[in-house]
Amino acid sequence: MDSALWALIVGLLxxxxxxxxTVLKRLPLSTAMLYLLVGIAVSPIGxxxxxxxxxxxxxxxxxxxxxxxxxxxxxxxxxxxxxxRDRRWALPVRLAVGSMVLTVGLIAGSAxxxxxxxxGACVLLGAILAPTDPVLASEVQVQxxxxxxxxxxxxxxxxGLNDGSAFPFVMLGLGLLGLHELGEWGWRWLAVDVLWATGxxxxxGWLLGMAIGRLVLHLRREHKEAVGLDDFxxxxxxxxxxxxxxxxxxxxxxxxxxxxVALRRLQQRQAGPVASASAVEQALIHPDRTLAETVxxxxxxxxxFMAQAVLGFxxxxxxxxxxxIVIAIGALLWAVQWDPAAWWFVPLxxxxxRPVSVRLGLAGSPVSRGQRWLIGWFGIRGVGSLYYLTxxxxxxxxxALAQRLIALTLAVVVTSxxxxxxxxxxxxxxxxxxxRAARPRA
Numbered sequence: 001m002d003s004a005l006w007a008l009i010v011g012l013l014x015x016x017x018x019x020x021x022t023v024l025k026r027l028p029l030s031t032a033m034l035y036l037l038v039g040i041a042v043s044p045i046g047x048x049x050x051x052x053x054x055x056x057x058x059x060x061x062x063x064x065x066x067x068x069x070x071x072x073x074x075x076x077x078x079x080x081x082x083x084x085r086d087r088r089w090a091l092p093v094r095l096a097v098g099s100m101v102l103t104v105g106l107i108a109g110s111a112x113x114x115x116x117x118x119x120g121a122c123v124l125l126g127a128i129l130a131p132t133d134p135v136l137a138s139e140v141q142v143q144x145x146x147x148x149x150x151x152x153x154x155x156x157x158x159x160g161l162n163d164g165s166a167f168p169f170v171m172l173g174l175g176l177l178g179l180h181e182l183g184e185w186g187w188r189w190l191a192v193d194v195l196w197a198t199g200x201x202x203x204x205g206w207l208l209g210m211a212i213g214r215l216v217l218h219l220r221r222e223h224k225e226a227v228g229l230d231d232f233x234x235x236x237x238x239x240x241x242x243x244x245x246x247x248x249x250x251x252x253x254x255x256x257x258x259x260x261v262a263l264r265r266l267q268q269r270q271a272g273p274v275a276s277a278s279a280v281e282q283a284l285i286h287p288d289r290t291l292a293e294t295v296x297x298x299x300x301x302x303x304x305f306m307a308q309a310v311l312g313f314x315x316x317x318x319x320x321x322x323x324x325i326v327i328a329i330g331a332l333l334w335a336v337q338w339d340p341a342a343w344w345f346v347p348l349x350x351x352x353x354r355p356v357s358v359r360l361g362l363a364g365s366p367v368s369r370g371q372r373w374l375i376g377w378f379g380i381r382g383v384g385s386l387y388y389l390t391x392x393x394x395x396x397x398x399x400a401l402a403q404r405l406i407a408l409t410l411a412v413v414v415t416s417x418x419x420x421x422x423x424x425x426x427x428x429x430x431x432x433x434x435x436r437a438a439r440p441r442a
Contacts (some may be wrong), residue, residue: 134163
């Protein structure tokens with residue numbers, strides 16, 4: 001009976017989402033909010049079809065959230081087309097480094113002063129909650145590679161970078177709790193966890209993205225081979241980048257994001273005229289697969305076809321992953337021992353720490369006041385925070401300490417899903433309207 005109910009619930013949910021996706025875009029409501037409600041409904045609060053606990057099921061939750069974040073990071077990288085010398089990269093880099101470090105520090109300081117947590121736990125909490133989420137932020141991200149909007153580019157790049165750049169602070173927090181080796185005066189943490197793991201992660205992903213992309217294009221252009229199954233190309237490149245990075249003791253999240261950026265950059269370098277975009281789009285949706293195979297091996301269209309086919313598959317896989325992980329988050333809530341401090345801690349983070357860190361991190365940057373305000377507001381927390389939380393729990397976190405971090409983290413994530421889900425449609429509609437009004441009329 002449980003299997004039948006699950007099939008019914010998931011089937012109805014997916015069909016409703018497919019039929020009502022355009023309606024939801026016009027309403028102050030996000031798909032993640034619906035998935036969250038479904039998760040609560042199937043937990044012991046409702047139908048009791050799913051009985052999960054963040055500590056008991058931490059290994060499974062870590063793996064699921066890890067996979068969903070990887071899919072999302074690769075998708076984010078594929079959406080970002082500018083070369084590394086493009087000035088637009090300055091905004092996400094400043095957000096993912098400067099603003100994120102400030103966020104970790106402000107959260108840790110607040111926890112030290114008012115939550116009565118040990119220093120390591122304060123740093124760990126900051127690292128868990130500092131990164132913005134690439135999975136739940138699709139409505140405010142770059143919609144396609146030709147999108148040149150500063151706001152969307154900044155938020156997309158930030159979500160792709162800071163899910164990896166938060167890792168050193170997770171390791172620092174675990175080290176201060178005695179669960180990770182930091183070295184004397186922190187030399188190992190700085191040399192290995194910060195410098196090596198970050199640089200090697202980005203370099204590994206970039207090299208593999210370029211190498212695999214060039215190999216596929218060579219086979220298609222010169223030998224008319226390696227055609228079709230671009231979904232396997234996407235999954236293979238994600239797994240390869242992640243696996244090699246982990247073997248090198250580097251950050252796999254950064255490697256996967258860099259692989260996506262590299263693949264898109266390769267397409268930008270080798271693609272034919274802009275007019276080829278329409279040919280690729282028609283080939284991807286045309287019922288005759290012969291047309292797609294012809295365009296896939298065409299020397300002019302092959303790079304754009306490869307990039308768009310991989311991106312299309314990855315976006316669909318990411319949506320399926322979002323359904324699964326947000327339902328899981330909703331199903332966790334019944335077992336949480338809520339911390340009373342969440343009533344002031346969550347507003348402090350979303351309304352105080354995030355806007356302040358963005359304002360300081362972007363000081364002097366070429367963004368408008370409205371864009372800076374929206375970037376400060378759309379610091380969406382979600383699946384990335386769940387991954388870091390379960391990662392820490394699985395590394396031997398004290399049960400009592402784990403319970404407090406679980407309560408605070410899930411309070412932030414659930415609140416973020418709700419308030420950002422309600423506000424994203426009207427705020428982004430107002431933003432787009434203001435952009436259109438500011439454009440000079442022909």
